[in-house]
Amino acid sequence: MENWxxxxxxxxxxxxxxxxxxxxxxIHFLNFSGVVIALWGHYxxxxxxxxxxxxxxxxxxxxxxxxxxxxIPSMFLGAPxxxxxxxxxxxxxxxxxxxxxxxxxxTGLGGLLGIFFLAIFTPFFFFALPxxxxxxxxxxxWILALIIVYMxxxxxxxxxxxGDTWWEKFKGAWANLFAGIVTFVLSAFMGFIIFNRTMVxxxxxxxxxxxxxxxxxxxxxxxxxxxxxQKIPKQHVGNDIDxxxxxxxxxxxxxxxxxxxxxxxxxxTGGIGGLIAGHACAQRDDRIFVMSQGVSKVVYYTGQFxxxxxxxxxxxxxxxxxxxxAINLSPFYKPVLLQEYFFIFGIVIMAGCISFxxxxxxxxxxxxxxxxxxxxxxxxxxxxxxxVMVFFMPAMIEGTVNGAVLLSGLQVxxxxxxxxxxxxxxxxxxxxxxxxxxxxxxxxxxxxxGYGPGLAKLLGLG
Amino acid sequence: MAEERPDQESYQAEKPFGPxxxxxxxxxxxxxxDDSVGINASDLSEETLCPSCGRFVGAYEKCPYCGxxxxxxxxxxxxxxxxVGGTILGLLVMWFAATRMTPSLIQIGEIQETYNNAQxxxxxxxxxxxxxxxxxxxxxxxxxxxxxxGARSFSALPEFKxxxxxxxxxxxxxxxxxxxxxxxxxxxxxxxxxHRLKIEESPEPVKTEISRLKSADVNKMVTxxxxxxxxxxxxxxxxxxxxxxxxxxxxxxxxxxxxxxxNTGEGVEVTGVVISGVEGYTIIxxxxxxxxxxxxxxxxxxxxxxxxxxxxxxDLVEVEGTxxxxxxxxxxGGSVTISDGTGRIIVGPLFASIFDNIPDNHKLKxxxxxxxxxxxxxxxxxxxxxxxxxxxxxxxxxxxKQQ
Numbered sequence: 001m002e003n004w005x006x007x008x009x010x011x012x013x014x015x016x017x018x019x020x021x022x023x024x025x026x027i028h029f030l031n032f033s034g035v036v037i038a039l040w041g042h043y044x045x046x047x048x049x050x051x052x053x054x055x056x057x058x059x060x061x062x063x064x065x066x067x068x069x070x071x072i073p074s075m076f077l078g079a080p081x082x083x084x085x086x087x088x089x090x091x092x093x094x095x096x097x098x099x100x101x102x103x104x105x106x107t108g109l110g111g112l113l114g115i116f117f118l119a120i121f122t123p124f125f126f127f128a129l130p131x132x133x134x135x136x137x138x139x140x141x142w143i144l145a146l147i148i149v150y151m152x153x154x155x156x157x158x159x160x161x162x163g164d165t166w167w168e169k170f171k172g173a174w175a176n177l178f179a180g181i182v183t184f185v186l187s188a189f190m191g192f193i194i195f196n197r198t199m200v201x202x203x204x205x206x207x208x209x210x211x212x213x214x215x216x217x218x219x220x221x222x223x224x225x226x227x228x229x230q231k232i233p234k235q236h237v238g239n240d241i242d243x244x245x246x247x248x249x250x251x252x253x254x255x256x257x258x259x260x261x262x263x264x265x266x267x268x269t270g271g272i273g274g275l276i277a278g279h280a281c282a283q284r285d286d287r288i289f290v291m292s293q294g295v296s297k298v299v300y301y302t303g304q305f306x307x308x309x310x311x312x313x314x315x316x317x318x319x320x321x322x323x324x325x326a327i328n329l330s331p332f333y334k335p336v337l338l339q340e341y342f343f344i345f346g347i348v349i350m351a352g353c354i355s356f357x358x359x360x361x362x363x364x365x366x367x368x369x370x371x372x373x374x375x376x377x378x379x380x381x382x383x384x385x386x387x388v389m390v391f392f393m394p395a396m397i398e399g400t401v402n403g404a405v406l407l408s409g410l411q412v413x414x415x416x417x418x419x420x421x422x423x424x425x426x427x428x429x430x431x432x433x434x435x436x437x438x439x440x441x442x443x444x445x446x447x448x449x450g451y452g453p454g455l456a457k458l459l460g461l462g
Numbered sequence: 463m464a465e466e467r468p469d470q471e472s473y474q475a476e477k478p479f480g481p482x483x484x485x486x487x488x489x490x491x492x493x494x495x496d497d498s499v500g501i502n503a504s505d506l507s508e509e510t511l512c513p514s515c516g517r518f519v520g521a522y523e524k525c526p527y528c529g530x531x532x533x534x535x536x537x538x539x540x541x542x543x544x545x546v547g548g549t550i551l552g553l554l555v556m557w558f559a560a561t562r563m564t565p566s567l568i569q570i571g572e573i574q575e576t577y578n579n580a581q582x583x584x585x586x587x588x589x590x591x592x593x594x595x596x597x598x599x600x601x602x603x604x605x606x607x608x609x610x611x612g613a614r615s616f617s618a619l620p621e622f623k624x625x626x627x628x629x630x631x632x633x634x635x636x637x638x639x640x641x642x643x644x645x646x647x648x649x650x651x652x653x654x655x656x657h658r659l660k661i662e663e664s665p666e667p668v669k670t671e672i673s674r675l676k677s678a679d680v681n682k683m684v685t686x687x688x689x690x691x692x693x694x695x696x697x698x699x700x701x702x703x704x705x706x707x708x709x710x711x712x713x714x715x716x717x718x719x720x721x722x723x724x725n726t727g728e729g730v731e732v733t734g735v736v737i738s739g740v741e742g743y744t745i746i747x748x749x750x751x752x753x754x755x756x757x758x759x760x761x762x763x764x765x766x767x768x769x770x771x772x773x774x775x776x777d778l779v780e781v782e783g784t785x786x787x788x789x790x791x792x793x794x795g796g797s798v799t800i801s802d803g804t805g806r807i808i809v810g811p812l813f814a815s816i817f818d819n820i821p822d823n824h825k826l827k828x829x830x831x832x833x834x835x836x837x838x839x840x841x842x843x844x845x846x847x848x849x850x851x852x853x854x855x856x857x858x859x860x861x862x863k864q865q
Contacts, residue, residue, distance in 0.1 A: 041576065186549055190556070197560040198581045202568065205580025205641065227541065331575040331643035397576050418552030424545035428538065450617075453654060460561035462655055 010054040014061025015351040019358035025073035025382040026218030029066040034207040038396040052333035064351035067298035068111040108359040110294025115352035141448035180431030191439035196461040201408040215419030225379040251288040255295025263303030267441035270300035571608025592715035615653040630748040632683040634663040673705035693852040709744040729758025768804035808847035819853035832859040
């Protein structure tokens with residue numbers, strides 16, 4: 001491998017840039033990758049053409065740092081992405097107790113353990129995964145269907161069912177659940193429209209889901225943060241955390257299971273994987289839960305992208321593409337050498353360790369910042385950044401700003417507004433935000449089952 | 463040990479605000495106390511206090527003490543209704559727009575990496591087709607003025623057949639599909655909507671000559687006539703008009719299993735789409751019926767071996783001579799050196815598939831056997847040779863008895 005030092009420097013750049021960038025609420029590495037790829041289309045010197053691995057190393061550094069660093073906006077600024085939705089409530093509890101730093105470090109420690117998990121089990125991926133894929137591949141659609149059923153049913157029972165009349169009791173018991181089901185169904189409908197029609201400009205096809213996800217999770221969270229006006233008590237920054245090895249193990253295992261499930265199954269994200277694993281292991285301690293979510297997130301994001309590097313000759317039909325990053329980068333290069341896999345894995349370990357250190361550093365100054373600046377103002381600023389980024393994405397890809405491009409930007413913003421309204425439903429009606437993931441999991445399930453074209457025709461989308 | 467209770471006297475002796483208690487008496491007598499500012503005012507939320515006078519006002523919109531107007535927090539109910547209404551209305555608008563919109567028509571040449579997963583409409587000519595009825599897959603190559611793209615579906619062939627819109631090579635089509643870009647498999651169009659493929663036109667072929675083919679004929683249907691120069695091998699044959707050669711693509715996945723027999727020297731008329739490639743022009747027929755025998759008066763010159771030189775490379779010639787030596791190949795077959803008295807030339811390569819089909823082929827190994835060969839002049843390691851290409855082009859004239 002030529003010029004491995006150059007590749008390493010790109011990895012370092014991605015890690016450090018991600019370490020500071022993903023502190024901003026609602027900035028996702030997938031959104032940012034779209035910006036970078038759009039810029040690369042115009043400035044080819046950004047990544048050497050003859051060394052495509054630099055691109056992958058840069059983004060792998062970003063992916064790893066995102067997996068660890070997105071704890072900060074989730075916990076301190078109340079703006080989680082879909083993998084961190086379950087961290088927010090226990091994280092908020094930590095914040096209200098003045099233990100936000102400890103909560104963040106607990107999640108970060110979970111992320112680091114997730115990378116160690118990947119390090120231990122990587123050799124098995126080559127041999128177990130292709131064989132597993134041969135067995136599970138044809139059955140993926142009903143596995144996803146089972147997960148969908150589980151997602152909906154695991155929210156039951158809920159509500160107290162108290163009231164004077166039968167209607168009040170019924171409403172009390174079912175209001176939240178009904179909201180969850182409605183969110184799920186509407187998200188699935190939206191996903192079906194998006195998958196069967198390119199609602200963004202054609203040149204932006206590779207970022208077709210960008211406005212949807214930004215609206216569902218990022219903008220809705222920011223609006224919620226702006227409306228809440230919650231006051232955060234003074235945070236304590238300690239030198240140690242309340243954790244023992246037994247608790248660490250109990251947090252590590254479910255996170256690894258959840259993250260692996262999420263990394264392998266299409267359409268299943270870290271949040272859903274963590275949910276399944278959390279229920280499977282049935283632990284009650286908040287520390288275990290927070291840590292397991294940290295493990296799950298990193299194993300999910302990093303593992304998904306890492307699967308792309310498993311040499312394709314281990315698979316019968318070529319490589320395995322999972323996750324938006326692999327899909328975004330697959331047109332540019334397909335790693336084929338075993339050597340490349342191990343090199344990228346070294347980058348994962350390096351990026352994980354650096355990101356953990358940056359997490360500590362960034363948590364401290366964020367705590368100081370939110371003590372001085374009301375986080376509603378930070379939320380307003382983040383909202384502005386996100387909206388501007390989405391609006392100007394067509395312009396960045398086109399490389400110019402004109403009437404047609406600005407109109408395309410409005411088109412994209414329109415889609416984002418609809419998904420924002422959808423993302424606000426679980427916030428206001430107190431149901432699970434993971435129901436919004438129906439936007440990808442249901443269309444993928446239907447498509448894999450072979451009923452996609454038929455249903456598309458039925459809905460007039462064929 | 464149980465805790466000792468203080469006795470009555472010691473309890474009464476302790477007064478809350480006495481000099482021994484350590485507690486300070488309140489500043490004001492109870493009668494002058496401000497009712498609105500209670501002892502626990504700091505525990506009250508800001509929204510419940512009047513910002514002008516600081517008194518507790520609760521849910522009042524106007525302070526009863528000082529008359530200040532109180533700003534109330536935005537009701538969450540409004541946001542709830544906005545989110546529900548916005549979602550339903552927005553989805554309906556999106557659905558309406560989606561059912562009305564037509565995927566953008568693009569030129570194939572403008573597709574780049576950022577188009578990945580975009581649903582588009584393309585218009586062009588089918589220049590190649592592969593059908594796999596067993597797997598149900600259909601694969602087309604569609605070309606327009608700007609480029610070409612592979613369009614495929616792994617399972618929709620039965621649906622295409624049911625709809626009756628399986629295009630043939632040469633058809634002009636318009637189709638909707640999703641672009642898939644992969645570093646390994648390149649750019650392709652996923653034909654996931656069989657009913658969106660429209661055969662716009664099946665153009666009539668234009669009659670022309672092989673030597674007159676030009677770039678303007680690329681992606682167009684033509685009919686040419688010529689003589690078979692190389693019989694079918696590895697899915698291709700070559701025909702010639704003695705000026706230029708033309709490759710004929712004979713992929714059974716396109717034209718079916720019934721590929722017509724083509725022998726060197728026979729005249730044929732081929733109808734198909736012309737494409738340009740590294741081998742020059744290639745014509746792709748739509749079916750076996752597009753290849754018909756034709757009376758072509760193109761003769762193969764009979765040449766003396768001494769007259770054949772490097773200038774004749776690629777020419778179709780006929781030579782006659784007697785076998786001198788035979789060199790066997792490890793995998794079967796071999797090559798024969800012949801002489802006509804003017805010179806020597808190698809006849810070959812006679813691969814096992816050719817050699818085994820030559821009648822009385824053992825006589826080729828015998829010195830002095832007279833043979834006649836039709837084939838193309840080529841060179842191998844600087845030595846000229848005549849390649850017959852098929853067993854039919856080698857004729858053993860009269861076997862001579864060994865002295």
